Amino acid sequence: MTTINIDESLSPQAVASRGIDIRVRSLVKRFGEREVLHGLEIDIQPGEFVSIVGRSGCGKSTLLRLLAGLETITQGTIEFDGQPHGGNRGDARIMFQDARLLPWRTVIENVALSLEGDRREIRAAVQEVLAQVGLADRADDWPGKLSGGQRQRVALARALIHRPRLLLLDEPLGALDALTRLEMQRLIERIWQQHAFTAILVTHDVAEAAMLGDRILLVEDGMITFDEPVRLPRSREHGQPEFAALESRVLKRLMSTGSLNTRNQTRGRIVSILVGRPLTEVRIETVFGIISATVSSRSLSELPLELGAEVLAYFKSNEVILATEDVNS
Amino acid sequence: MSKQKFQSRFSTAVRPWIVPIAILVFWQISAQVGWLSSRVLPEPLAVLEAAVRLAVSGELWRHVWVSALRAMAGFVVGGGLGLILGLLTGSFRKAEIALDTSLQMIRNIPPLALIPLVILWFGIDETAKLFLISFGVFFTVYINTFHGIRSVDPALIEMGRSYGLQGWALYREVILPGALSSILVGVRYALGFMWVLLIVAETISADAGIGYMTMNAREFLQTDVVLLGILLYALLGKLADVAARALERHWLKWNTAYLAP
Numbered sequence: 001m002t003t004i005n006i007d008e009s010l011s012p013q014a015v016a017s018r019g020i021d022i023r024v025r026s027l028v029k030r031f032g033e034r035e036v037l038h039g040l041e042i043d044i045q046p047g048e049f050v051s052i053v054g055r056s057g058c059g060k061s062t063l064l065r066l067l068a069g070l071e072t073i074t075q076g077t078i079e080f081d082g083q084p085h086g087g088n089r090g091d092a093r094i095m096f097q098d099a100r101l102l103p104w105r106t107v108i109e110n111v112a113l114s115l116e117g118d119r120r121e122i123r124a125a126v127q128e129v130l131a132q133v134g135l136a137d138r139a140d141d142w143p144g145k146l147s148g149g150q151r152q153r154v155a156l157a158r159a160l161i162h163r164p165r166l167l168l169l170d171e172p173l174g175a176l177d178a179l180t181r182l183e184m185q186r187l188i189e190r191i192w193q194q195h196a197f198t199a200i201l202v203t204h205d206v207a208e209a210a211m212l213g214d215r216i217l218l219v220e221d222g223m224i225t226f227d228e229p230v231r232l233p234r235s236r237e238h239g240q241p242e243f244a245a246l247e248s249r250v251l252k253r254l255m256s257t258g259s260l261n262t263r264n265q266t267r268g269r270i271v272s273i274l275v276g277r278p279l280t281e282v283r284i285e286t287v288f289g290i291i292s293a294t295v296s297s298r299s300l301s302e303l304p305l306e307l308g309a310e311v312l313a314y315f316k317s318n319e320v321i322l323a324t325e326d327v328n329s
Numbered sequence: 330m331s332k333q334k335f336q337s338r339f340s341t342a343v344r345p346w347i348v349p350i351a352i353l354v355f356w357q358i359s360a361q362v363g364w365l366s367s368r369v370l371p372e373p374l375a376v377l378e379a380a381v382r383l384a385v386s387g388e389l390w391r392h393v394w395v396s397a398l399r400a401m402a403g404f405v406v407g408g409g410l411g412l413i414l415g416l417l418t419g420s421f422r423k424a425e426i427a428l429d430t431s432l433q434m435i436r437n438i439p440p441l442a443l444i445p446l447v448i449l450w451f452g453i454d455e456t457a458k459l460f461l462i463s464f465g466v467f468f469t470v471y472i473n474t475f476h477g478i479r480s481v482d483p484a485l486i487e488m489g490r491s492y493g494l495q496g497w498a499l500y501r502e503v504i505l506p507g508a509l510s511s512i513l514v515g516v517r518y519a520l521g522f523m524w525v526l527l528i529v530a531e532t533i534s535a536d537a538g539i540g541y542m543t544m545n546a547r548e549f550l551q552t553d554v555v556l557l558g559i560l561l562y563a564l565l566g567k568l569a570d571v572a573a574r575a576l577e578r579h580w581l582k583w584n585t586a587y588l589a590p
Contacts, residue, residue: 070491090493100488104506104583113502114492144585158492 019047019198020080020091020166022067028075029062036062038222039076049192049199051213053206053254059222060202061170067200068094068168080166092166093159097174099151101143101158108139111158129157132194133187149180153187160191167192169201173208185211189235206250210243211236216250226253266291270309275300284313371553376560379553388542393561396538399455400527400565403462408519411467412512415474419508420500432471440465441529448533458530465526466519473515477508510584513577520569528562 022044029037036059044050054060065071067078069089078085080092101110111126130136133153143151152172159167169188173181189212192199203209209216210230218226228250236243268286279294282305291313295303305311353373359365360372367375383389414432418425440461451457481504489503531540543558 068491070487094491096484096488098484100484102485102503102506104509104581105502106583113489114494114498142583142585144583 021046023079026076030074047196049214051209052202052217053209054219058219060219064168064170064202093164094168095155095172097171099155103143106140107154129161133157149176166198206247210247266313268313375553376556379557392539392542400523403459404466404523407463407466408470411470415471419475419478436468453534461530462526465522469519470515474512477511481507517573520573524566
């Protein structure tokens with residue numbers, strides 16, 4: 001990676017501002033009885049851009065929140081630069097799916113949140129990062145007047161002003177329209193190249209993961225099951241054949257039923273379909289008994305469901321309720 | 330501004346007043362022709378005359394001043410306590426456990442049901458009126474403050490914490506502003522309720538104030554002054570509402586619902 005070489009030739013301060021080196025060992029996270037991460041291990045190089053993909057509920061967001069210090073570790077260790085990571089720290093910043101701007105503060109005040117010191121200096125610094133994200137002219141607007149993409153830009157500026165050595169991105173572009181998304185991907189890539197921080201992006205969009213990551217990790221059922229470096233030159237284009245090949249490889253891996261834990265699926269036969277709006281209840285007879293699944297009316301129109309059809313039922317390990325009560329009673 | 334635009338603005342400003350003015354004119358005419366006895370309802374002009382007469386003699390201002398002062402004192406005491414306790418129970422679990430159940434129980438007592446007890450406790454002087462108004466105002470402000478603090482978006486609090494905000498800084502930047510719109514709703518309701526309680530309190534007994542003026546006029550069958558008193562209450566209520574709205578506009582100017590188009 002070229003950015004690292006540049007940094008190493010610079011002054012000690014510049015080296016200190018380089019990305020954080022992350023080492024995760026046998027990381028376990030439990031919420032009550034439910035274990036979300038089962039002994040997860042990752043090594044991330046300073047300045048690396050890592051994309052984490054996975055189905056919803058696989059634990060990828062929990063991993064990110066643990067790295068951000070927003071959750072406490074149940075077992076295992078997270079080390080930043082060889083030091084055990086404890087709680088909140090000033091040089092790691094997280095961007096959420098929603099921008100989480102304070103609606104009662106102007107753009108400039110939001111970016112300056114929790115900064116202390118000379119007001120004029122702060123204002124100048126905020127103006128500078130706002131210019132970097134292309135919002136210099138909206139400094140005094142209320143967040144309520146901004147579009148979704150602009151709000152995320154402000155959230156990015158708010159993170160950047162702290163000169164983070166680690167930027168955690170929790171599906172920050174998930175709620176944006178396709179065009180704004182592409183723009184934001186370019187912006188995040190450019191800013192990452194400029195600042196050389198370590199970046200971890202959690203997303204369910206494989207194309208986005210391939211577009212930005214130096215590496216793609218796949219989290220399934222609380223484990224890393226796939227770890228592949230992306231050796232495509234930046235800036236990447238969706239149209240490139242290598243890009244498309246990579247994307248489809250990851251997607252295939254993600255979609256393959258084999259990658260799902262066999263404990264979490266069962267064969268069955270549809271015994272009833274109770275059509276409702278917006279959710280339809282489908283009852284499936286399996287070896288365990290009747291399983292009821294709810295599907296949206298949109299999925300119902302897309303799936304060829306009919307009475308008596310053989311289906312494969314998946315369920316999330318973290319949403320199963322175990323009961324010893326007699327079903328017949 | 331084009332002529333057309335001016336005309337449309339003018340008509341939207343004028344149109345809402347057509348019906349009330351027509352009613353006033355009809356009322357005046359029916360009183361003059363003799364359809365309406367002045368003992369039932371005095372003519373509008375008589376009310377106006379009474380207003381001018383009392384204003385010139387200075388009596389009107391004294392009564393309005395006394396009533397406004399009473400209302401304000403009750404509002405400050407009751408609203409202040411409601412705000413403080415609401416912030417306390419909203420922010421601290423321990424305070425909620427200790428106080429909220431008791432307060433929720435007392436809340437269900439209609440303040441006006443307390444009148445006999447209040448008279449027994451405080452007699453019929455100013456303390457009784459102050460208590461009654463404070464009592465009613467307290468709960469409206471308390472409930473909305475408590476609710477406001479509790480309904481602050483936890484995602485924003487988490488964001489604030491992740492940026493190192495703690496204690497008072499978190500309170501000032503995130504929790505208080507987040508609760509403010511709900512608190513202001515409480516203030517507006519409390520202001521409306523304050524006038525209702527004031528009217529009842531002043532009607533029980535008073536030696537000054539709009540209520541005193543009205544009850545006194547009733548004794549002498551001065552229906553014009555009675556009507557003037559009623560209109561004064563309406564006017565003061567409206568004024569309080571306008572003030573509350575102005576506060577909302579100022580403090581919630583960030584809210585898209587209040588943003589200038």
